Amino acid sequence: MKFAVVVFPGSNCDHDAYHAVKHVLGQDAAFVWHKETSLGGADAVILPGGFAHGDYLRTGAIARFSPVMQAVRRFAAAGGPVLGICNGFQVLLEAGLLPGAMLRNRSVQFQCEHVYVRVEQTDTPFTLACRQGQILRIPIAHGEGNYYAEPAVLEQLERNRQVVFRYTTVAGAVTDDSNPNGSINNIAGICSEGRNVVGLMPHPERACELPLGSADGLVVLESVVKAVTQGAVAATR
């Protein structure tokens, strides 16, 4: 299958995502520059981490106007699997493809460290290969990952089972201590109502090889390969 890795000016985890899908997973991958208007026939799209447009103004605020986002929007509307990682998640929020917004971490600092997240839902293309409740050790690296949604939206997210990843302890307990940034309900990642668009703050692509400290993130990317190859998810073209 083929992945499109979108490159915004200021993206900096684009090569990491590319490396993970191409060299670790052995799938086809191509960079798509943000001025493109097509995704080049990809089966899945990754919006990678980084600092699109320097994260000036607000994370993701300027990137959402990039021409490529029209194509991403169409692809998502047609049911295609879209993964936003960190800055990519922030872009999806600003673009309205996922609900909610990001606030500064409650530490008011950038934080780079490994955290534990619990897989809450296995019926998204990016968690299909996970066990329900599986605990993943994956790094975060962000200054604005403090997820917020208005009470009504939050309630809806929980009711529709759109919370896909939650920060927990190593044993899977949702505690305040295990919440690295103050996210509401310990939310680390969510999906769209259609479940094909997933955004998360932790970086699964950084946790795909054991020498880097963890290979727990691989399952997220393996999931979408499985989903696509089994025909469980596809953009209706």
Added chain:
Amino acid sequence: MTPDPLLLQQHGLTRGEYQRILEMLGREPTLTELGIFSVMWSEHCSYKSSRVHLRKLPTTGRRVLQGPGENAGAVDIGDGLAAVFKIESHNHPSFIEPYQGAATGVGGIIRDIFTMGARPIALLNSLRFGSLDDPHVRRTFAGVVAGIAGYGNSIGIPTVGGEIGFDESYTGNPLVNVFCLGIARADEIVKASASGEGNPVYYVGARTGRDGIHGATMASAEFDDKSAEKRPAVQVGDPFMEKLLLEACLEVMKTGALVGIQDMGAAGLTCSTCEMGARGGAGVAIDVSLVPQRETGMTPYEIMLSESQERMLLVVTRGREQEVERVFEKWDLHAVRIGEVTTDNRLRVQHHGEVVADIPTAALTDEAPLYERPMAEPAYLADARQLSMQSLGRPGRPQEIFGRLLASPAIASKQWVYRQYDHMVRTNTLVVPGMGAGVVRVKGTQRALALSVDGNGRFVYLDPFLGAQLAVAEAARNVACVGGQPIGATNCLNFGNPERPEIMWQFARTVEGISAACRALDIPITGGNVSLYNETDGRAVLPTPVLGVVGLIEEASRIVRRAFTSQGDAIVLLGTGAAELGGSEYLKVVHGLVRGVPPALDLAREAALQRLLVAAISRAVIRSAHDCADGGFAVALAECCFGTGLGAAVDLPPVEADAGFGPIAALFGESASRVIVSVEPQRTADLLALAADEGVPAGVIGTVGGERVRMRVAGSGAIDEPLADAERIWSQAIGRYFEPQRAIA
């Protein structure tokens, strides 16, 4: 004629220097020319006080592809690849504005690397501050760390290591040294030179403003009352712009249409034009009215001297302009043609058609003044080197001293700092900060590179020659401890005012020390940076050379880290301790003293130790390694346990010392060339045999395991503490100074 003395003083030029300018030009300089000479002949650009000494450094070796002289050095790492690296200081700007000063320091060193055609893949930093008890120092510290993070994180280069020291002498003069390493194809290294008559000269990047124009060069008839408001010395970094420049420049280099490239760092357009011309044996003619400007009414003087960040100067092959322009357009950057290469070896600057400067490039570079400044051994030395154990009173309880050292900011965990740095981006980081030298793998090969920056100002203060050798040895040893063979080094020399003979003496002895150690350990110096005039109110910082060593790891999968890995492993001490408390963290923390003589260093033995480490790691004989540095053996052993949940029990050989200080010296003395390794019990004999081959003293001193850290000296108990307690002290010490959070974004 007699120049206006005030004008000369403001330009930092002596009468003699002015006289030389007159001779070189055969006429009086214009104001713009005076400004150009002033910055090019400044200490920062000309190295006029240091150059005669720096010539002593060993700069060649079989792996050296590029020694000092270009934007960065380069060494061959096999597979047709080169490691390109350099260290740079941004001390003064970081004192004035910690966040922006540190941030733009990071930006500057990154540009030095990618202008060589290398993709930057790792950053490190070496920092020095006053005491964290001082609220102003805390603000500086937090600002510097946030600035490094702010720039490096957003540009997407991991900060994989560093070091931080504290001493009152740095209160009004913090040190911020930043190291960057990149990877290039060895045969595609790009030079910063201009050549080829008629080749166009391009400007690309941020627009030029009045920022950074040196305060000393500010006043003139043209400037008015509002100068201070109009010309802040502070430069503001724009990492987003730099990221675009980085990607666009690397892409432009692939076109093959580039002749040369240099960033506009210190002395901006002036330095980049005349240095590129001088290196290429050519002249450069530009029209500054074509330079993109951020502010209105800028004079040629201001445009030439501006230090606005994130700007590059390129020489392009004539006829291939469009290829280059197209790449920059893709990245929304606008490359502007501002002049061309000439054959007359002159820097010619026009402003709307009028010539405002016309100077032989050699006058600004190779023929800039050089001084052999007077030197004298400092008066403080004779006394400061005296250390009598008797004068220290009765030795304290080791357990209590241990706790105090673990809480000392110099020794305590730096996680509060490196958690703010993205140390994982690019997915190459095999050894993260806090676990030893930073290690990054080289994708597409089996290899990895180990990186460490080290320097101990106290040792150098007490003995510059020895202290400098110890800095080289420590940086190289840290690299060897993860399995890296040291193959090259860069250095940043932070000193006081070179016009004072004692400072110059410290400087010269330091360079001799670095040279001696680098020769003995076979580590060529491929570049570096000198930062002088680090003083406030006539008080200099501790003389602080910082060494950045690069080590090559042939088999990335074999690396080890500082942390113990397995219950029941044998703990082996390589090297031997002696009664060496001079200049130690113990003396500083417990007695408030910076005295004595630094630990002795036997370079041959150090080299053997490092060979042993590399061999033992490449053959998978040992499972962890950590050198004994600040705080001595006791602190090093504790660090091997932290983060692992594994305690340790050891019994150290005795050390002879006066006045009952034997156990203190054994535990907290900072004797050089010592490494704690852990080894699977069955492999102990292999390790001891390897050590014997190299003539490195080695002995089994204990075992990994349990929930306590227990240390005996010659059989008698000294420290016995729950691991969790020790770890809590160590891991919380720095954060404590910042509660509640005071960092304001």
Added chain:
Amino acid sequence: MRARVFVTLKPSVFDPQGTTVAEALHTLGYSSVADVRQGKYFELTLDANTPEEARRIATEAADKLLANPVIESYRIEIDAAGAPAAGAGR
């Protein structure tokens, strides 16, 4: 003409930066500061013929770009004279 746009977090949204500033002020002894909210402030220099036109442009800019309606609200002031608004303090 100059438009000034103030963007603040909605009252219901927790403000980590404001809270940190308030804590820091308390540490410095300013216990009379009960609460701090931090926002953004933009000065737009505009080419507009009337204050109304300037306000229209600034409003569109704020709606589309400067503020995120999920968490933020904004307020606009038009300064027809175009004098530097802030920076005059000291």
Added chain:
Amino acid sequence: MRARVFVTLKPSVFDPQGTTVAEALHTLGYSSVADVRQGKYFELTLDANTPEEARRIATEAADKLLANPVIESYRIEIDAAGAPAAGAGR
């Protein structure tokens, strides 16, 4: 009582954020926006008896914490009523 503190970069200091925002507005078609400067905005809720006292506290807070005098300047408005004021300050 409420104090509003506007912190802006000094006019000569480069403002990469503002520049980027201006460029984004141009891309969106707002070519009439000639320039954008971005600053910070703080609302302090204070326990002060007089507007003068409120101003004194806010000034100290700005000097010590809210603004970086090397690159920024600030302006303070006091709103005795405590309601978010619209229009010019006092």
